[in-house]
Amino acid sequence: MSEIVSHHAHGISLQRINAMVLRYWYLLMSSWPRLLELIYWPALQIITWGFLQNYISQASGFFARAGGTLIGAVILWDILFRGQLGFSISFLEEMWARNLGNLMMSPLKPIEFLLSLMIMSLIRLAIGVIPMTLLALFFFGFNFYAIGLPLIAFFCNLIFTSWSVGVFASGLVLRNGLGAESIVWTLMFAVMPLACIYYPVEVLPAWLQYVAWALPPTYVFEGMRSLLIDHVFRADLMAWALVINAILFAASFAVFLALLQSAKRNGSLLSSGE
Amino acid sequence: MQQRGTGQAQAPNQPPVADQDGSAAIEVVDLVKVYKTTRAVDDISFRITRGSITGLLGGNGAGKTTTIAMIMGLVLPTSGRVSVLGAKIPEQRYDVLGRMNFESPYVDMPMRLTVRQNLTIFGRLYAVKQLRERIDQLATDLDLKEFLDRSNGKLSAGQKTRVALAKALINEPDLLLLDEPTASLDPDTADWVRQHLETYRKSHNATILLASHNMLEVERLCDRVIIMKRGKIQDDDSPERIMARYNRDTLEEVFLDVARGRLREGAP
Numbered sequence: 001m002s003e004i005v006s007h008h009a010h011g012i013s014l015q016r017i018n019a020m021v022l023r024y025w026y027l028l029m030s031s032w033p034r035l036l037e038l039i040y041w042p043a044l045q046i047i048t049w050g051f052l053q054n055y056i057s058q059a060s061g062f063f064a065r066a067g068g069t070l071i072g073a074v075i076l077w078d079i080l081f082r083g084q085l086g087f088s089i090s091f092l093e094e095m096w097a098r099n100l101g102n103l104m105m106s107p108l109k110p111i112e113f114l115l116s117l118m119i120m121s122l123i124r125l126a127i128g129v130i131p132m133t134l135l136a137l138f139f140f141g142f143n144f145y146a147i148g149l150p151l152i153a154f155f156c157n158l159i160f161t162s163w164s165v166g167v168f169a170s171g172l173v174l175r176n177g178l179g180a181e182s183i184v185w186t187l188m189f190a191v192m193p194l195a196c197i198y199y200p201v202e203v204l205p206a207w208l209q210y211v212a213w214a215l216p217p218t219y220v221f222e223g224m225r226s227l228l229i230d231h232v233f234r235a236d237l238m239a240w241a242l243v244i245n246a247i248l249f250a251a252s253f254a255v256f257l258a259l260l261q262s263a264k265r266n267g268s269l270l271s272s273g274e
Numbered sequence: 275m276q277q278r279g280t281g282q283a284q285a286p287n288q289p290p291v292a293d294q295d296g297s298a299a300i301e302v303v304d305l306v307k308v309y310k311t312t313r314a315v316d317d318i319s320f321r322i323t324r325g326s327i328t329g330l331l332g333g334n335g336a337g338k339t340t341t342i343a344m345i346m347g348l349v350l351p352t353s354g355r356v357s358v359l360g361a362k363i364p365e366q367r368y369d370v371l372g373r374m375n376f377e378s379p380y381v382d383m384p385m386r387l388t389v390r391q392n393l394t395i396f397g398r399l400y401a402v403k404q405l406r407e408r409i410d411q412l413a414t415d416l417d418l419k420e421f422l423d424r425s426n427g428k429l430s431a432g433q434k435t436r437v438a439l440a441k442a443l444i445n446e447p448d449l450l451l452l453d454e455p456t457a458s459l460d461p462d463t464a465d466w467v468r469q470h471l472e473t474y475r476k477s478h479n480a481t482i483l484l485a486s487h488n489m490l491e492v493e494r495l496c497d498r499v500i501i502m503k504r505g506k507i508q509d510d511d512s513p514e515r516i517m518a519r520y521n522r523d524t525l526e527e528v529f530l531d532v533a534r535g536r537l538r539e540g541a542p
Contacts, residue, residue: 010368019398023384026395030386030425093384101381102441105346106399107371264350264364267309267340 012115016108020116024090025123038124042078042132049074050140069228070198071142076154076224077197078129080217081188083162084169086124087117088184091170095178104269110260114253117170118163125159150227153238154220160245161216165191167252171259177268197221216241216248298357299324299449299481300345305354307340307505314340316505317354322483322498324448327475329492329513330485331525332502333533338485339380341502342451345483346376359449370449372400377442378453382434385427389418389437392426393444400445412440416470432463439467443474450474452484456491464488468495489526499525501532508532 028034053070094100103113133144145151169184194208195217201209212218219241226234263269300322307315315337322328330338343349345356347364356363361370383392390409397405413419416436421429426437435456442450455471456464468491475482486492492499493513501509501516509516509532513525520528 013401015401016399019395022398023387023391023395026387026391027384097384098380098382099384101348101378102383102396103399104348105371105374105376106396107368107401108399109368261350264348267307267314267343267349269343269348 016112017116021119024120038128039131042128046132046135068142071136072224073197080158080162082125082128083121083159084166084188086121087166088169090117090120150233157216157220157241164248164252167256171256175259175263216245301357303355306352308352313505318507324481325479327482327496329496329499336502337505373448375442375447376451377438379457383426388423390422396441397444416440431458450482493525
């Protein structure tokens with residue numbers, strides 16, 4: 001069958017990935033409410049939590065010593081949450097625009113589509129989180145970038161988790177239509193209490209700690225506290241997070257492809273409504 | 275009319291093994307699609323030769339859209355086989371997607387993007403060479419120039435249909451699948467679209483499969499008509515022979531006969 005194969009039929013095409021990134025870029029640039037939304041919530045979050053941190057650090061010796069743990073946690077949580085939203089909203093844009101059929105009928109492959117959503121998640125994250133970190137520095141004197149090289153490990157682990165959740169949530173919407181849209185907005189909040197963002201793992205009941213340690217973000221937030229409170233970078237925690245992330249990432253891809261097949265069996269790709 | 279050679283997709287010019295004899299742009303064998311308890315497509319078979327225009331006729335729920343979706347690989351058959359331009363669908367669909375395109379009322383182009391931006395993105399997805407020239411050519415052919423830089427959402431229904439057609443032709447496809455290509459268009463625009471499709475087919479020796487409720491459209495455009503009812507093929511022939519077989523003057527009358535279960539006179 002080689003005679004019929006177009007030059008770009010096999011392998012991953014950067015041109016197609018670029019085309020999709022360009023499509024989302026055009027969309028962002030054409031819509032100031034979309035741009036504003038990227039900055040608005042992160043800015044509100046950091047200001048609210050920053051003042052709370054200021055208040056309790058005055059009243060508590062522990063928080064006076066552990067300066068920045070709340071603000072740091074808020075920023076890292078936003079990387080996790082906004083990373084997933086950045087991925088999933090770009091996907092939802094295709095559902096809202098009823099454009100998914102056009103894409104699925106084009107030579108764009110699922111892996112290329114997902115890679116373009118990941119790139120967009122990074123771009124959207126940068127637009128939202130960089131101003132947030134500058135606000136933290138300006139209002140509360142917390143220099144997020146002073147975390148230094150460990151920040152790269154924190155960031156990579158969080159963004160991988162956010163993509164895994166984003167891929168999984170997008171698969172659910174692909175299979176079940178826009179009726180499943182609320183999952184995109186709420187799924188990450190199921191992780192929130194167990195990932196121990198604002199408190200150490202020991203706070204949880206013993207049995208729940210096993211669940212918490214199955215989640216990569218738990219390692220990141222524990223690692224952040226270790227760095228900010230004890231000034232120790234726990235490379236072992238980051239390595240564990242990376243291993244679990246690799247498993248989650250592969251699993252979410254497999255689930256997405258299974259849901260795509262199911263959508264094709266079910267005939268839901270051309271009817272992406274409720 | 276657009277010229278071959280400007281903005282061609284990066285698809286090979288060689289015909290596939292299965293259609294080197296000039297036939298079988300589409301081959302459907304014993305195709306069945308069951309959704310839970312509904313047999314949407316019920317054991318249909320047909321071959322569509324290269325360079326032909328075939329109309330898929332039938333009322334709502336006849337199985338036209340499901341059939342086209344299975345040909346495109348967007349819906350998986352319950353059983354049966356589909357091959358398109360020599361490639362098995364869905365297994366080898368990425369081998370031929372660059373040589374196909376489609377238009378359907380079930381999909382839209384992104385509304386906030388301008389016409390030019392939309393065509394640029396789809397041109398890149400289809401790896402169209404000399405994309406700027408190709409877009410200019412389509413803008414001339416389909417009379418898009420005056421709103422090329424306007425958002426898709428601000429266009430009239432007729433303009434949107436022309437843009438969707440431009441997207442469907444961006445890669446100069448060998449096979450064009452059209453689901454209700456002139457639905458919701460005024461007669462003048464609909465006629466204009468039909469003319470363009472006819473010209474495109476002739477100039478590119480393209481194969482067109484279109485599902486339609488518009489009998490005049492099918493009569494005018496199609497060399498062959500496949501009439502479907504409740505997932506089955508009720509008849510399959512040229513419009514003239516079908517009308518003769520039913521002893522009717524128009525396809526619309528034939529359609530009503532089939533839809534209402536009237537007996538055919540002299541039909542096999």
